[in-house]
Amino acid sequence: MWHRVSRARWLDPVLAVIIGFVSVAIAMWATGVRLGSLDVPWGDGDLIPVYSYAESLRRGHWFLINPDLGFPGFQDHGHFPVTDLLSMLQIAVLAHLTPSAIAAVNVFALGTFFTVAVATYLVFRWESVDRVFAASMAIAFAVLPWHFVRASSHVFLASYVSVPLALFLVSLIARRRLERPRPRWVLPIAVVAAVIIGANGVYYALMTTILMMVVLVVTRLWPRRSWPGWRTLLVIALVPLTTLVAVLINALSISSPSTGVSVVRYPAESYLYGGNPATLFFPALTTRSGRIADRFLDLDFPTNGTFEGSALLSSAGVLAILVTCVVVALRWAARSRGDLNGAVGRASFWPGIFLLTTAFFVMGGLGALFSFWISNDIRAWGRFSVFVAGSAFLVMGLMLSGWRSSAKKLVRIGAVALGIVMALSAVVDLSAGGQRLPIGWGRAMDSELRGYVDAVEEHVPDGCAVLELPLMLYPEAPPINRMGDYSHLWTYIYSDTLRWSYGAMKGTSLGDWGMDVKDDPQQLLERARAAGFCGIQVDTWAYGNLAEAVGAQRAFGSPEIVSSSGRWAFFDLDGPQPADDVVSPETGFTVATQTASLPVSWWMLSEQSTLRVEGTPGARVRASLTLSAPPCGPVTASIDGAPVTVTGSQTYDTDVQLDADGKGSIAITASSTSCTIGGEPSPVWLGLQGPKWAPTVVQSTR
Numbered sequence: 001m002w003h004r005v006s007r008a009r010w011l012d013p014v015l016a017v018i019i020g021f022v023s024v025a026i027a028m029w030a031t032g033v034r035l036g037s038l039d040v041p042w043g044d045g046d047l048i049p050v051y052s053y054a055e056s057l058r059r060g061h062w063f064l065i066n067p068d069l070g071f072p073g074f075q076d077h078g079h080f081p082v083t084d085l086l087s088m089l090q091i092a093v094l095a096h097l098t099p100s101a102i103a104a105v106n107v108f109a110l111g112t113f114f115t116v117a118v119a120t121y122l123v124f125r126w127e128s129v130d131r132v133f134a135a136s137m138a139i140a141f142a143v144l145p146w147h148f149v150r151a152s153s154h155v156f157l158a159s160y161v162s163v164p165l166a167l168f169l170v171s172l173i174a175r176r177r178l179e180r181p182r183p184r185w186v187l188p189i190a191v192v193a194a195v196i197i198g199a200n201g202v203y204y205a206l207m208t209t210i211l212m213m214v215v216l217v218v219t220r221l222w223p224r225r226s227w228p229g230w231r232t233l234l235v236i237a238l239v240p241l242t243t244l245v246a247v248l249i250n251a252l253s254i255s256s257p258s259t260g261v262s263v264v265r266y267p268a269e270s271y272l273y274g275g276n277p278a279t280l281f282f283p284a285l286t287t288r289s290g291r292i293a294d295r296f297l298d299l300d301f302p303t304n305g306t307f308e309g310s311a312l313l314s315s316a317g318v319l320a321i322l323v324t325c326v327v328v329a330l331r332w333a334a335r336s337r338g339d340l341n342g343a344v345g346r347a348s349f350w351p352g353i354f355l356l357t358t359a360f361f362v363m364g365g366l367g368a369l370f371s372f373w374i375s376n377d378i379r380a381w382g383r384f385s386v387f388v389a390g391s392a393f394l395v396m397g398l399m400l401s402g403w404r405s406s407a408k409k410l411v412r413i414g415a416v417a418l419g420i421v422m423a424l425s426a427v428v429d430l431s432a433g434g435q436r437l438p439i440g441w442g443r444a445m446d447s448e449l450r451g452y453v454d455a456v457e458e459h460v461p462d463g464c465a466v467l468e469l470p471l472m473l474y475p476e477a478p479p480i481n482r483m484g485d486y487s488h489l490w491t492y493i494y495s496d497t498l499r500w501s502y503g504a505m506k507g508t509s510l511g512d513w514g515m516d517v518k519d520d521p522q523q524l525l526e527r528a529r530a531a532g533f534c535g536i537q538v539d540t541w542a543y544g545n546l547a548e549a550v551g552a553q554r555a556f557g558s559p560e561i562v563s564s565s566g567r568w569a570f571f572d573l574d575g576p577q578p579a580d581d582v583v584s585p586e587t588g589f590t591v592a593t594q595t596a597s598l599p600v601s602w603w604m605l606s607e608q609s610t611l612r613v614e615g616t617p618g619a620r621v622r623a624s625l626t627l628s629a630p631p632c633g634p635v636t637a638s639i640d641g642a643p644v645t646v647t648g649s650q651t652y653d654t655d656v657q658l659d660a661d662g663k664g665s666i667a668i669t670a671s672s673t674s675c676t677i678g679g680e681p682s683p684v685w686l687g688l689q690g691p692k693w694a695p696t697v698v699q700s701t702r
Contacts, residue, residue, distance in 0.1 A: 077253070471514050
């Protein structure tokens, strides 16, 4: 008997893992992905920033602050909140276990098929769906066309493991299973599920919170019961609180001045990004059944420029939607008889959850009211189609489980057959090839970028800052001719030692650098030299041709390096012009801020830093340095080997004899007594002044 109990206890977890791997295998078959193609790009557009996050994490930065992007500033991602901290943590781990940032994101995308299938199976079993139907529903739900669309673009949305976990929490609240949790593991699992949902993206967290709150109110009022206990309230509160923590982490990370918000949403956008209810009743055109239906019905749904207008279900998903609509009609209709009545009753309150999620999904529905009355930051309510589908699959599984317990053998056989057909149809639908990824394009892009970036890195010193043209705002800028949004990030993703101009947040003083002279190449070139750029890169896809971009302007000379397809061209700025003396950071510095009156400002990252001095070969260049001590103690410093102690503010001049190549350096150390002002560490200030610099002030982190 003990062995039977032990086997039964572990059977569902083992089956869940098997189903997860089956879903991954189906995803690889449908997309054409093989192990050898995990290290090449699977797409562009909104997928590129995710690759850049992984590259930042691989280099040891947290994704919110990236000193390798946005030169002469840095990327300060706190201005554009990303609340998918759970996905970021997974990618951070994968970035150190896989050979590249691209491989890390691609493995994460494949892993979402596993986690969705596992969670769906276990939650459906918790809801007493029979194993055969829980397995078939889990596979069908995990390989929805919606999943493939998101995995190649909005990767974080592809991780919709939050949907089955949300259904689990709704079940616990509706049935008041948290009041006296039995078995004991229910409460810890519920807490973990709530934290996962809250850290897995604001869209999923919001819909889960809405569902839980509605169910809480309904169970309180009808039938009238006592108010829930602290366990229920704790689980409900954990979802929005976890999301709020993620938002606060973003806000507290902001360290660059802002002249405005980087992204603005409007309530009316909820109509543009709302869901089309007709798409719930037709399979996606990427599926075999969808293409067959399109021959007769012309299923070219308007997309409003987004995915939200497309049909994104398989034939299995459409069948689940249709069955759930019938159950909704019968659930509160006159009492039915026989097996149908038992199966409909087994659906319990889930048809109501289906209606509620649909009401938020549809264009102009409850989501639009939320945007107008509560917050317009959430606009893409069409993305909740996956909640509609998830609740429909659960109702379908409960219906089939009810029929399987029928006394009639024919009904039982029909239920099992329908469950198997659901899973098979979901897989067969993918054979149309609509989910295949552009692996060939990815290999060509990978080869070109590796060869080009390697050549640039060999040509310039480590830490070289490259100005990327045309200047393009980040994030969410419109495409420029053939150059799409975020394309400037490609060369950063493939580089190891270079810094890049693109990536500082628009609406900030760092992100708007150079925009006032972007149409004047001579002024832009002069400003680039003054800011410390060593080269310029032109994406020719933004222009008719390279001659139009730079040749006619004759501002940058001839390119030293051109990529294999001719798309990217690199121009070496060749250091300072004759008689020009430049003092700029070399090691131990990063850029703090830039204003119209002060060309550039730096702060020291370490006690030992180095300045680079360039000018006419053999010349003697004078650099002026200003140190300012905090009010609680002096600064102890060494400037090119000369020890100094500063209380207050003091300027020091030093001469640097340039070598035959026109280059020299100044070594600087600076430290001060630790103290705080208003609870914040008081900084050491370092200012630079040279022949090419106006007086500037830079902050030390020491």
